[in-house]
Amino acid sequence: MESKKRVVSNYRSSIIGPPVFQYTSIYAKISEAKNLASGLRDVYCYIKVDNEAIARTASVFNSSEPFWGEEYRLHVPLEYQYVSVYLYDHDTLGVKVPIGKVRLDRDSIMGSPRGLDSWFPLKPISKDDEIQGELLAEIMIDEYSDEMFRGVITLVEARDLAVRDINSKVDPYAVINYKGKELNTPTLKKTRFPRWNKTYELPINRPLEEFDNRTVRITIYDSAKFHHDAFLGEVIIDLAELFLGQRYKTWYRLQQQDKETSAAMPSGGAKKDGKKEKDLGSLRLKVQCHEERILDSQLYSPFVQLMISAVESPGPEGSPLLIMLEEVMTMDRNSLAQTLVRFYIAHNAILPLFDCLISREVENVSLSNVTTLFRGNSLASKCLDQFMKVVALPYLHETLKPVIDTIFNDKKLVELDPDQLKTRSSSTSKLIDTSVAQLTGYIQIATESIFESVERCPQVLRQSMRLLWDRVIVKFPDGDTPYSSVTGFIFLRFFVPAILSPKLFALREEHADQRAERTLKLTAKLIQTMGNLQTAVDAKEQFMSPMATLLKEGVDKVKTYINQLIDVQIVMNTPSATPVEVLSDGLGYLQHVVLNSGVLWKRVTSGTSGAVGSLLYRKRFFELTNIAFTYFPTEKKTGEAKSYPVQWIRVVEKLDEAAFSRKHMFQIVIVPVGPSTAFSPSETVLYLQAADVNEQNRWVSAIRKACLCNREMSPVHHTGVYLPRKKEWSCCRATAPAEPGCCPCHRGITIGDWRDPLDPYLDAQVLYSQYQQGRETLTKNYSAPAESENPENPDVPPPRPAKPGSDEARMQAAYGRLAEVLDELSYHHSQVPNV
DSSP, rough: OOTTTOOOOOOOOOOBTBBBBBEEEEEEEEEEEEETTTEEEEEEEEEEEEEEEEEOOOOOOEEOOEEEEEEEEEEEEEOOOOOEEEEEEOOSSOOOOEEEEEEEEEHHEEEEEEEEEEOOOEEEGGGGGGGEEEEEEEEEEOOOOSSEEEEEEEEEEEOOOOOSSTTTTOOOEEEEEEEEEEEOOOOOOOOOSOEEHHHHEEESOTTTTHHHHHHHEEEEEEEEEESSSSEEEEEEEEEEGSOOOOOOEEEEEEOOOOOOTTTOOOBBBOOOOOOOOOOOEEEEEEEEEEEEEEEEEGGHHHHHHHHHHHHSSSTTTTTTHHHHHHHHHOHHHHHHHHHHHHHHTTTHHHHHHHHHHHHHHHHHHOOOGGGGGTTTTOOHHHHHHHHHHHHHHHHHHHHHHHHHHHHHHHOOOOOOOOOGOOSHHHHHHHHHHHHHHHHHHHHHHHHHHHTTOOGGGGGGHHHHHHHHHHHHHOOOOSSSHHHHHHHHHHHIIIIHHHHHGGGGSSSSSSOHHHHHHHHHHHHHHHHHHHHHHHSOGGGGGGGGGHHHHHHHHHHHHHHHHHHHHHHSSOOOOOOOOOOOOOOOGGOOOOOOOEEEEEEEEOOSSSSOOTOOGGGGGEEEEEEEEEEEEESSSSSSSSSSOOEEEEEEEEEEEOOOOOHHHSSSSEEEOOOOOSSHHHHBOOOOOEEEOOSSSSHHHHHHHHHHHHHHTOTOSSEEEOOOOOOOOTEEEEEOOOTTTTTTEEEOOTOOOOOOOOSSOOOOEEEEEHHHHHHHHTTTHHHHHHHOOSSSTTTTTTTTTOOOOOTTTTTTHHHHHHHHHHHHHHHHHEEEEEEHHOO
């Protein structure tokens, strides 16, 4: 046993040790589904990280091949086990009916650096397969005889067990199995948080190198009177990994049943019937995981300074470092562009970045191909796309939301194409005339809002468009190319996609129905035509000819709008190796930034004597900033507000539905810093209810992110509430009001969005990782030749050095500087112990 290793907990700390922070994020794109069983469905998806439901797509109605196209950036703990997507159908009563699921484990996701992108078959959603929770066990092995060891196992408790019965109750017991011998704990009634605290001794055969001698299986079941006991999860412990005489008290995550090595089920245990699984359809899904260890900020200074200088003096062919980055990137282009944009915004160098990228793209386009300028998926185009989303989404919402809401609320049939109408009759012409008038109204609402919005457009976006105009007009001074280069972004890549897919730009919570979708498509088509500076309709779409006059007037107004938009002075701020704290338009996050706001139901905890049910809940207006969490005594932002600094927040977690018999509830535990007084109690708990699961997830995620720097966040929480009459917690049945939480907190699980504060050192680490992963390719392509002869092939003359001043020499020199910085950062990373 002296050569054996210590058992390692299933949990890995998110903090490796000062000054290193572990960051893990998952990019998930839910594209579409096909061949769903039972034909047409009203389908939506849930995304879960382990057992935490973190996001829900919009519903797509009456479709067997629903399309969502929704993207999510999920921030998750290092120790996450799997990512799952569940598909459900709305039935006529509004109850969710399971369709199928896709579950991807951590190893599968991490095994593909570029991500998993495929059609995945849907698997059945079965309660027996939904394993969650953990088991706390204490184990020690000591000498007993020459033939035997003695194992002492204490099953302390389990937490957060899955619910199998329709009554939402669990009667758990545990079974220890070693070499066919079983030891059972008592069955505890009606608790998902059983506390057995039972100790058992096992005679363990030598030698432990034999698998049968070294494996202990602990299985938890839900006892049932009238059907099979339900499997809740198991833990397999390898005794050969333990030191003799040493106690190991560890939380083990419950796993699905190991079918290859599973011992016999206990009497009455659940069994599989072996039938072939039904084809439930497929889901198109992309999932990619990034893990980074972020070092102390000072260690990134040389790398940051190098990246800044790369865009300040890029050279005639562009920045060598950005060219290299494109060659070796393993991230998708959108994610890389977002990282670059946020990095250079934080260091006040976003305009130098655009100047570098735009100049290179303009230089590489000839007059004969001018129509392709910025129309592809180049790094310049992607960076400007991401930049607009980061800095101008509030501007987009203010500009387009009126027309989007009008189209959704009107629910009118708008159609100009006779071929799209199911029947043709004398009423067809009347319907088209009505549609022309209706569509004209929508176009006027949209265009007037756009053309009058110049002053509301963020200054830094206007400066970037002016920069684009200036670089294009130097090479293409004639014609409309400068106009079309600007409209290609602000219209074709910003306004038009938002009109086509309002849900993807957070303009609406739901996808459009069939009528609204068609109206949005026609509206977007006309605004796109204006953005292309076309005064006539396409020859293939003559049904749009009634809108020709509106188009001609619109093109003139588009040019006027562009002239006003770029009527600004470009201010190339001095880039800073130290992240700037305040940027124009609040890009760096000013001292007081609203991260979320809206109306929630608040459970009233005082002054409600005799109140029951809904009378215990009041609508309140809540506002979260990076400084404080505040609510007002009314549904509107009026009255005397109650405010709590975010540093006081200790728990932000969802509540079990059974706690108050209400859905979408969550809790915030607040503990003031400093001594408590009559006016500052030691602890305040807010119980809040959101309108739906998406609103619940947004609030929980936003508050968690605002509290990322809170060092005293609680590691555990109660999923229920304390019941004074029963003198126990509804979740774990613990009797003390101050009993520590029974379930681990999920503070590391959040949803990324455009309002996330800039994190320049995370972005620096991500860029470093992209270069470092491509070192072999970069060294091969750009390393300067050695001056001495090759010792392995002395007869082969060394390669000639690059000609001074040539592009090859510039690339080699740039890589030489980059390699030195990468080597230094690599050394610092090597000094951090592996988790």
